Amino acid sequence: MIKVLVVDNHPIVTTGFELLFKNHGDIHVIGTVGSGVEIFEFVRNNDVDVIVSEIELPELNGITALRAIKKEHNNINIIMFSYHPEEIYAISSIKAGASGYVSKFESTDVITLAINTAHKGDIYLSEKMSKHLKYNDTKQSKSRIYKRLSTREVEVLKLLSSGKKNKEIAQELNINEKTVSTYKARLFKKLNVTNLIDLVNQGKHMDLT
Incomplete structure (x- = not known):
């Protein structure tokens, strides 16, 4: 039996998971929590095989929580489960240690497949995303540049591209503004640009934004 913790601050989502797997033969939802902070206490007190977590969470960003959990409970x-575009967040999630990314627009069969895949130790990505990654792998210049970017730098680049200011990015990623400025400076250097417009264009060129 695969023991699953569902992390989402929308009751309709957590209730949906509980109902979906209520009588499932292999998957059992052993608990639900509504924030990133609550995950830590739950996994310390319960035996969990797979966590299905939203990215946008109160108190602590889902990807930030992911990194911390993997350090304590490798x-x-x-699995990150969100409405955010997988073209952006699937890459960041996998680099941060996730075993998969599932869009909330997918069917219930897909989340079931993803849970089973993750439990086996494999990584689940949609067919579209897998092809997207393979396509980009053939573009050597993009691949080399992307590999030089840390997960945090990819996240900051995405948030900058969405129009968010340093303060908003700091709150989103649970870091201070000075650290955001440091990441931005690194992005300017690594992507060889001198202004924000060119930085965003470079991100789009790499299909990261």
């Missing part, structure tokens, strides 16, 4: 496989 045996737990985590």
